[in-house]
Amino acid sequence: xxxxxxxxxxxxxxxxxRPVTVPARRLLSxxxxxxxxxxxxxxxxxHGVCGACTVLLDGVPVRSCLMFAxxxxxxxxxxxxxxxxxxxxxxxxxxxxxxxxxLQCGFCTPGFLTTIAAALEDYPPGASIxxxxxxxxxxxxxxxxxxxxxxxxxxxxxxxIRTQRAGLSGDExxxxxxx
Amino acid sequence: xxxxxxxxPIARREDARLxxxxxxxxxDIGHGALGVAFVRSPHANARILxxxxxxxxxxxxxxxxxxxxxxxxxxxxxxxxxxxxxxxxAPRTGYxxxxxxxxxxxxxxxxxxxxxRYLAEDAAERIVVDYEFRTPVVGVEAAERADSxxxxxxxxxxxxxxxxxxxxxDAALLQAPHTVSFTQTIERSASMPLEGKGVHARWDAVDESxxxxxxxxxxxxxxxxxxxxxxxxxxxxxxxxxxxGGGFGVKxxxxxxxxxxxxxxxxxxxxxxxxxxDRREHxxxxxxxxGQLQRITAGYDDEGRLLALxxxxxxxxxxxxxxxxxxxxxxxxxxLGPYRLANYRCQVDSVYTNTVIVTPYRGAGRPQGCFAMxxxxxxxxxxxxxxxxxxxxxxxxxADEFPWDNHLIFQDGRPLIYDSGDYPSMLDKLRDLVGxxxxxxxxxxxxxxxxxxxxxxxxxxxxxxxGPYEGxxxxxxxxxxxxxxxxxxxxxxxxxxxxxxxxxxxxxxPIEDIEVHTGDTRRFAYAVGTFASRAAVMSxxxxxxxxxxxxxxxxxxxxxxxxxxxxDLDIVDGVVGVRGDPGAVxxxxxxxxxxxxxxxxxxxxxxxxxxxxxxxxxxxxPVADDDxxxxxxxxxYSPVRSTFASGxxxxxxxxxxGTCAVTIEKYAVVHDCGRLINPRIVEGQIHGGVAQGxxxxxxxxxxxxxTGQLQNASFMDFLxxxxxxxxxxxxxxxxxxxxxxxxxxxxxxxxxxxIPGSAAIAAALEDALGIRIxxxxxxxxQIYDLIRAAQDGTAEMTLNSARRSQEEST
Numbered sequence: 001x002x003x004x005x006x007x008x009x010x011x012x013x014x015x016x017x018r019p020v021t022v023p024a025r026r027l028l029s030x031x032x033x034x035x036x037x038x039x040x041x042x043x044x045x046x047h048g049v050c051g052a053c054t055v056l057l058d059g060v061p062v063r064s065c066l067m068f069a070x071x072x073x074x075x076x077x078x079x080x081x082x083x084x085x086x087x088x089x090x091x092x093x094x095x096x097x098x099x100x101x102x103l104q105c106g107f108c109t110p111g112f113l114t115t116i117a118a119a120l121e122d123y124p125p126g127a128s129i130x131x132x133x134x135x136x137x138x139x140x141x142x143x144x145x146x147x148x149x150x151x152x153x154x155x156x157x158x159x160x161i162r163t164q165r166a167g168l169s170g171d172e173x174x175x176x177x178x179x
Numbered sequence: 180x181x182x183x184x185x186x187x188p189i190a191r192r193e194d195a196r197l198x199x200x201x202x203x204x205x206x207d208i209g210h211g212a213l214g215v216a217f218v219r220s221p222h223a224n225a226r227i228l229x230x231x232x233x234x235x236x237x238x239x240x241x242x243x244x245x246x247x248x249x250x251x252x253x254x255x256x257x258x259x260x261x262x263x264x265x266x267x268x269a270p271r272t273g274y275x276x277x278x279x280x281x282x283x284x285x286x287x288x289x290x291x292x293x294x295x296r297y298l299a300e301d302a303a304e305r306i307v308v309d310y311e312f313r314t315p316v317v318g319v320e321a322a323e324r325a326d327s328x329x330x331x332x333x334x335x336x337x338x339x340x341x342x343x344x345x346x347x348x349d350a351a352l353l354q355a356p357h358t359v360s361f362t363q364t365i366e367r368s369a370s371m372p373l374e375g376k377g378v379h380a381r382w383d384a385v386d387e388s389x390x391x392x393x394x395x396x397x398x399x400x401x402x403x404x405x406x407x408x409x410x411x412x413x414x415x416x417x418x419x420x421x422x423x424g425g426g427f428g429v430k431x432x433x434x435x436x437x438x439x440x441x442x443x444x445x446x447x448x449x450x451x452x453x454x455x456x457d458r459r460e461h462x463x464x465x466x467x468x469x470g471q472l473q474r475i476t477a478g479y480d481d482e483g484r485l486l487a488l489x490x491x492x493x494x495x496x497x498x499x500x501x502x503x504x505x506x507x508x509x510x511x512x513x514x515l516g517p518y519r520l521a522n523y524r525c526q527v528d529s530v531y532t533n534t535v536i537v538t539p540y541r542g543a544g545r546p547q548g549c550f551a552m553x554x555x556x557x558x559x560x561x562x563x564x565x566x567x568x569x570x571x572x573x574x575x576x577x578a579d580e581f582p583w584d585n586h587l588i589f590q591d592g593r594p595l596i597y598d599s600g601d602y603p604s605m606l607d608k609l610r611d612l613v614g615x616x617x618x619x620x621x622x623x624x625x626x627x628x629x630x631x632x633x634x635x636x637x638x639x640x641x642x643x644x645x646g647p648y649e650g651x652x653x654x655x656x657x658x659x660x661x662x663x664x665x666x667x668x669x670x671x672x673x674x675x676x677x678x679x680x681x682x683x684x685x686x687x688x689p690i691e692d693i694e695v696h697t698g699d700t701r702r703f704a705y706a707v708g709t710f711a712s713r714a715a716v717m718s719x720x721x722x723x724x725x726x727x728x729x730x731x732x733x734x735x736x737x738x739x740x741x742x743x744x745x746x747d748l749d750i751v752d753g754v755v756g757v758r759g760d761p762g763a764v765x766x767x768x769x770x771x772x773x774x775x776x777x778x779x780x781x782x783x784x785x786x787x788x789x790x791x792x793x794x795x796x797x798x799x800x801p802v803a804d805d806d807x808x809x810x811x812x813x814x815x816y817s818p819v820r821s822t823f824a825s826g827x828x829x830x831x832x833x834x835x836x837g838t839c840a841v842t843i844e845k846y847a848v849v850h851d852c853g854r855l856i857n858p859r860i861v862e863g864q865i866h867g868g869v870a871q872g873x874x875x876x877x878x879x880x881x882x883x884x885x886t887g888q889l890q891n892a893s894f895m896d897f898l899x900x901x902x903x904x905x906x907x908x909x910x911x912x913x914x915x916x917x918x919x920x921x922x923x924x925x926x927x928x929x930x931x932x933x934i935p936g937s938a939a940i941a942a943a944l945e946d947a948l949g950i951r952i953x954x955x956x957x958x959x960x961q962i963y964d965l966i967r968a969a970q971d972g973t974a975e976m977t978l979n980s981a982r983r984s985q986e987e988s989t
Contacts, residue, residue, distance in 0.1 A: 003239050025297065034295075039207035040200015042424070044373040045458040049894035052373055080200035094198040098190055101859050104867065105671030106197030107204060107373040107424025131907065138902045142894065144373050144425050145671050146863060147870030147932075148902040149909060 009073045013038065014082025022069045029053045031069035032079060040080040040110050044142065051141030054111035055079050061115045080110035083117055092165065093117050096158035097151075104145035112141050116155055125166035129159045184680040184690060185923075188859035192690075193675040202422040205377035205394040205455060212379060212453035213242055215441065216299035218289035218306050219464060220281035223315035223533035223887025224329065227279055227308060230289060234305035240294035241302045242448055245440070247276045247288075253408045254443060258434065262503030266341040269333045270500045271531070275408075275436040275443075281310075282329055282498035283534050284887055285463025287436050292444055292452060315533040315887035319472050319493035322530035329498060329531035338496050339504045339529040343511040345586040346522030351487035355478025359558045363953040365547050365937060367470035367495065367881035368874070370540040371899060372670070374424020375456030376465060378437050380445035388415045391442050394423050396431040397708030398698045399666050404434035405442055420698030426670035427871070428539040429466045431710040432502055462892035467881050468506060468540035470495035471547045477555045478522075483563055483570035487522035490514065490551055494529045495537055502538040504529055508590045509544030509642075515585055515595075516552045517602040517640050517825055518574040533887040539710065541871060542933045545641060550955070553637040553938035557945065561978050567942070568606065568615055571638060575602040590711070591645040593820035599916045600825045602638070605849050608912045609636060613829035613847040622946075631836055632844070635942025636829040637935030642821040643852070643927025644716025644918075650705050651722030653682055653729045654811035657775075657784055659753060659768035661686065661693045663726075665718040666706020668698030672714060672929060673860040678722050680856055681923070685726035686733075687750030688767060705815075712824070712927025715856060720816035720921045728812030733770045736810075740765055740773065767810070774810040776801035822918040824852040824926035828869075828935040830906075832943040839959035839966065841877055841944065846906035851914040853926035861928045862911055868932015869909050874900045875933070876940035877956050898958075949980025 004023040011018055013036060020035040027046075032038045032055070041064055044052035048063040055064045056078035083091040093116045096102065103109040119137040123129055129137075134155035138148065196202055232244045247255070258272040277288045289306050293299035314327040322329070322336040329336055352358055379392040389411060395401050395418075402418035405411070423430065437454050445452040456465070471494050478487040494507045507527035514525060556574070560567040576583050578601040585595040610616060618634045625632045652664045663682050669675070675695040683690040696702050697718075698709075707717070730750060737755040738745035741763050749758055755770060757763040772788045780786040790801070802808055831845040848865055855861050878898035882890040891897045898904075917924030937955045945952040950965045951974070957965075968974035 023297070033206070034210050037210055038200070039204075040202070042204065042374070043206070044424075045894045047458070047893065047895065050373060080198075084199060090198070097198050098194040101191060101863050103194060103197055103671075104673070104863060105372070105374070105423065105425040106193070106202050107422075109197055110200055113198065135902045135907075140901070142373065142899055142901060144371060144427070144871070144899065145867045147866035147868075147905050147909070149866040149905075150863060152902065 007070050009070050011036070011069065011072055011077060012075070013077045014079060020069060024068060024070055026069045027065055028067040028069045028072050029064040032064060038079050038081050042107050042110055044108065049142070050108065051115065052108045052111040054114045054141070056114055056118055059118060059121065061118045078114065080113050083113060091117055092161035093120065093154065093158040095161055096154040100150045100154040100157050102146065102150045102154035108141060108143045112138065112143070112151060115141055116158060120158060120162060123159060125163045129156055183684065185684045186855055187680065188857060189676065189680065191673045191676045191860070192679060193673065204374055204422045204424050205379060205392055208392050208421060209379045209451050209453045212451035213292050213294065213448065214296035214299045215452060215454035216291050216296060216303040217287045218303050218308065219460070220277065220284055220286040220288055222281060222310055222312060223284050223317070224313040225281050225310040226313065227277060227281065227288065228311055229309040231307040232289065235291065235302040238298060238302040238305065240298040241291065243292040243444065244302065245276065245290045245444065247274060247278045250275060252410055254439060258436070258501055259404065260503060261501055262505055264339070264503050267339040267500060267504050269338050271330050271333065271338065272499045272501045275439050284889060285460070285535060287464065290440055290444065292448065317532055317534065317883050317885055317887050319470065319495045319530055319532065322532050323493055323528070329533050333531065336531045337528055338500050338531055339507065341504055341507050341511060341527045341529065342524065343587050344524040346487070348487050348489045348522045348524040351522035352476060352478040352489060355486045356480050357562060358476060358478045359562055360476040361558060361953065362472065362474045363554060364472045365469055365550050365955050367467045368540065368879040369467045369881065370427030370429035372425025372427055372429065375458065375461040376430060376435060376437065377455040378441040379451065379453040380442035381451045382446045382449065384449055389442055389446065391416070391418045392421050393418060393438050394430060395420050395433060396426045396668050396670060396710055397433055398668055398700050399704060399706040400708060401433045401438055402700045405439060408434065408439050409443055409446070418700050420668040423668060423670040426709065427541040428468070428543060428710060430670065431708055432466055432538045458894060459892050462897070463535060463889055466536050466538040467497065468537050469547060469875065470537065471510070473551050475551055475555055477559065479559050481563065483559050483565050483573055485518060485520055485559065485574050488520060488555065490525040492525065492527045494527050495532050495534070496529045497532060497534045497536040499536050501536060505590055506537065506539055506544040510548040512587050512589050512595050513545045513640065513642060514548030514551050516549065517576055517600070517638050518552065519576050534883055541868065541930050543711065543930065545639065545930065545934045546875065546937055549637055549639045549935050550938045553935065554941060557942050564978065564982060568610055568636060572603065572606055575606065578603060589642055589821055591821055596820060597640060597823045598918050598920050600823065600851060601914065601916050602825060605825060605827050605851060605914055606638065608849045608914065609827040609829050609847060612849060612910050612912050613831065613845060615829065629836065631834040631947045632831060633943040633945065633947025634829065634831050635939045635946055636827065637938035637942065638827040639825065639934045641712065641824045641927070641931055641934060643712035643824050644818060644822045645711045645713055646818050647707060648815050648817035649707060649717035649721045650703060650813065650815040651718060651725040652703055652811065652813045653686070653722060653725040654809065655729060655767050655771040657768055657772045659692055659766065661688055662696070663693055663722055664696045664702040665722055666698070666703040667709045667714055667718050670709065673857065674714060677715060677856045677860060678718060681719055681723050682726045685723050686730050688753040692753055712929040712931070716822060716921060716925055716927050717816055719856060719925060720923050721814060723923055724814035724816060725812045728814055729810060732774065732812065733767055733810060736770050736773055737765045771810040775808040816921065818920055822853070822920045822926045824928065824931060826850045826931050826935070828939045830939045830943045832940065832947055834944065834947045834962060839962040841962070843873065843906040845910070847910045848932070849912040849914060850931060851916050852928040852931065853918045854915055854924040855913065856925065858913065864928050865911055865932040866909055868930065869936065870900050870905045872933040872936020873905055873940070875956060876937040877958060878904065880956055945977060949977050949983070951975040951977055
């Protein structure tokens with residue numbers, strides 16, 4: 001083994017605290033993928049341009065290839081594996097990508113999903129997201145397959161799903177159902 | 180029949196795992212594997228004098244360091260020339276690790292294996308290589324001048340001289356009422372999938388077998404290459420393409436040095452070994468495409484009928500020719516497009532340069548051919564003062580003229596015969612879709628506001644579904660699950676969905692019961708690969724034929740059991756039944772059980788197939804002479820020649836006079852790929868192709884300097900389109916002209932979207948600026964230079980712009 005100094009870091013990923021032993025230079029992307037074996041996060045360029053490795057750090061999108069694993073301690077990391085509910089119900093953006101054919105090879109997809117999931121939080125259910133706003137949200141992620149057409153559509157669809165879910169889960173929906 | 184599925188825009192089945200992070204791409208496999216880094220040449224043309232690894236072996240965690248001297252047997256031989264051709268008279272390939280010299284920046288010289296990639300890179304940095312520099316050859320014109328050579332024993336730098344010809348071009352040009360001659364260039368770009376290449380290998384010393392995962396477009400052929408190069412029996416090697424993060428052509432090349440070296444090292448070290456390419460490696464050691472210089476002379480009559488075309492093309496082949504001259508062949512044949520032409524000559528000189536190899540990137544020579552022909556059409560129209568669409572129209576092959584024989588040989592070694600199409604109707608649809616007729620008024624109105632609008636169009640014909648063959652296997656398990664397998668690979672084309680749609684419809688089973696596997700030599704060992712828009716045509720038809728065989732067998736068995744005529748049976752929702760008799764039914768799962776006569780029962784269902792339970796004649800063997808156990812079928816589709824899809828794109832651009840920024844205001848596509856299996860997937864393919872076409876037309880170049888250094892080898896500097904660079908909308912019109920060549924009537928769709936991008940956008944920019952466009956891509960800086968040149972009087976203006984000025988002044 002190498003003589004590099006190792007650090008024990010407690011990473012909180014998708015709500016679970018997990019210790020990893022890594023050298024200081026180990027990228028967060030590598031720690032997630034190879035130490036925690038959460039391989040949903042992909043690495044496309046290793047210098048923060050493509051966005052495939054985007055994860056949420058305390059709910060905010062960051063490039064996990066531009067961070068060291070040791071820097072992620074004391075933060076809550078969310079990866080694509082953590083977007084769905086605990087009971088397996090897909091996040092609206094995941095459902096929307098499937099509905100809209102928003103992915104082809106799927107390699108860049110986790111970065112888009114995490115980015116969009118965070119952006120949706122800025123819009124209350126019921127609020128609409130215009131195509132221009134969608135393009136703004138997606139502006140920092142590269143996709144080589146889809147030409148982005150259906151990804152833009154998926155942003156709007158995700159918001160529709162959020163709205164529907166909000167409408168159906170509240171008291172108002174129950175009242176409507178009973179009448 | 181079961182619910183109609185062929186032709187339906189159903190959601191993709193592969194998405195279920197990909198949207199939750201459960202895809203399995205190359206670097207997701209083998210967390211315990213040793214990591215690999217390469218020392219790659221920093222020089223474009225050099226002799227290697229010495230390699231000093233002494234400092235590297237000191238690095239903790241290093242397991243092995245290999246250079247050419249360590250390679251043995253066939254590994255020490257040059258890499259194969261995959262596609263030999265009589266015109267490829269001076270082929271040249273590299274070695275898995277450089278043998279005494281390097282011919283491009285990025286060529287692998289030393290391989291380091293360590294505990295992980297970090298440590299391997301630490302060690303690689305400490306390796307010192309001494310070089311003797313030679314003069315690099317960069318660019319096709321330098322290669323043509325041949326002041327220096329890429330390979331010392333090929334002093335003219337010419338790898339191949341391909342001539343495609345029919346009619347008498349020289350005589351026809353002499354007699355033509357009008358001629359035009361011009362030179363134009365198209366830049367290098369690259370496939371640039373978001374996932375780079377990667378290889379993982381595991382050697383089982385007890386079993387003496389090798390399992391290799393590789394991010395490839397052809398697992399069967401990688402398998403053959405590994406077996407050959409590593410001197411292993413083919414049955415000891417299995418190769419699997421896992422989920423592949425995009426290919427676009429670059430991953431059809433094989434065996435990449437790493438595809439041989441990783442398994443070779445895994446065997447020597449007795450350890451799992453993995454290499455995942457990083458982005459810079461991908462830029463400098465994978466493959467590029469497109470770069471050509473085209474010298475064109477065309478002869479035509481007063482109405483714009485093309486009488487003769489003479490094209491001399493310099494094709495930049497990079498440092499080696501592992502994939503033969505497929506790109507030049509495609510350019511020189513597909514250049515013809517949807518047009519009738521009596522006299523044609525195309526000479527492609529494929530020249531070596533000290534740059535990364537040039538092999539197919541989506542479109543594979545077609546965008547260049549389309550650029551040559553479509554820009555010729557624009558020249559003819561401009562010269563004669565005719566409408567550009569009208570000039571195209573008068574030259575189109577008519578709908579009643581198929582099959583149309585072009586009297587050339589295509590990339591599959593077969594005659595270039597267009598099987599079907601309706602090009603005039605396609606052009607009509609395009610004009611309507613883009614608003615061609617009303618555009619002059621729009622342009623004038625915009626011009627009055629100081630806005631520069633332009634419109635352009637480009638048509639193409641695309642040979643798809645090239646042979647030699649693909650196969651399909653369909654098996655109904657006793658559980659009722661239907662396994663479908665084909666050997667070619669998937670890189671995002673939705674094969675798991677499209678092939679399932681075909682089998683569901685052919686067999687009459689719910690799509691939920693179907694599971695599709697691709698690119699795994701354990702499941703299907705005979706295949707060619709995924710390229711040339713061939714997967715749907717080839718494997719689509721193969722799985723359809725296999726499903727038909729299974730259906731026939733299921734009906735035969737069910738007919739015996741139900742004691743009816745097989746002709747009275749149908750399969751609906753996975754149940755065989757007698758038409759008109761709802762009582763007489765047998766689920767396919769039961770047929771599967773009965774298809775395999777058993778001695779041993781493992782469960783209640785399988786009891787029905789045991790020897791004391793099964794219906795059978797005492798006079799017949801349990802498995803008839805011409806039968807096999809199991810409800811499964813295997814078949815192959817091998818076409819006599821390619822099937823030809825077609826399409827037409829039109830684009831409206833606006834150029835900002837102040838910033839020279841280009842905005843695509845409208846992008847219209849009419850597309851004909853025969854019968855559509857899944858329109859949603861086809862549209863997705865078109866969207867992606869158009870985005871790559873826009874990238875190639877406006878942004879993407881491989882910026883080599885004169886020393887052969889790639890100056891923009893990162894996503895920061897190589898400008899792939901983000902969402903902000905693609906058209907906000909792509910209007911698509913489908914036309915379905917079935918292919919008469921295959922059972923399903925389908926044609927390929929994968930590459931179509933990218934082909935006419937540069938030609939159509941060049942035409943639109945020329946129309947907007949009134950300045951002749953002879954080089955693509957064209958970014959704001961180049962447009963600024965053109966405008967300045969026009970102001971200085973040094974740019975060539977179109978005749979049409981002069982006509983417009985005249986109209987305005989009168």
